Ligand SMILES: [Fe+2]
């Protein structure tokens with residue numbers, strides 16, 4: 001059984017490591033210093049498997065950042081932090097998620113499978129480690145996505161789902177992504193839609209429930225894609241009754 005951690009211990013760990021890094025007078029640390037602290041926290045407060053997933057997602061995102069005119073260190077930051085609260089006790093995740101500075105729908109805040117996203121964003125914000133709203137959004141929304149995801153959040157959303165440790169359909173999509181098959185915001189919207197499609201098909205085959213949020217997000221992203229490209233796009237998915 002996975003060992004669960006306490007919010008206070010994680011917060012204290014982050015604040016201690018962070019203060020050790022505060023070497024400049026204005027405390028405006030480079031993102032790389034923050035990323036080093038977050039890597040240490042991921043190693044200490046998540047299982048080896050989850051830690052390597054976070055690093056792989058962060059690495060994949062950082063590798064692709066320049067193609068979307070994003071700072072690699074910012075993408076890495078969101079990637080390494082995105083699952084940092086997943087192994088906190090459930091009540092502690094909820095306490096944090098309730099004070100998340102990024103708006104999240106009630107179904108995310110009340111579902112124990114999804115609270116770790118807003119919880120991690122709140123943790124970064126509360127501790128003062130990161131107040132960059134783009135990074136906080138990417139972290140908060142990574143579980144079920146949001147129609148409002150910008151390029152950074154879309155990139156992290158996709159990297160989380162198809163990093164090299166993921167099996168199934170991820171390899172083919174990742175290879176295409178790395179070879180430039182999904183350029184610009186439109187490309188990321190297309191990739192996110194394809195990932196949602198594949199996840200839905202996989203759930204059907206395996207008999208897993210499909211989250212109500214999946215078709216809603218799919219349709220919203222397709223609509224954005226149609227506006228952006230002026231094309232008809234794929235047909236909308238049926239929404240849950
Ligand atoms: Fe997650």
Ligand SMILES: [Fe+2]
Pocket residue numbers: 053057082083160
């Ligand atoms: Fe993840």
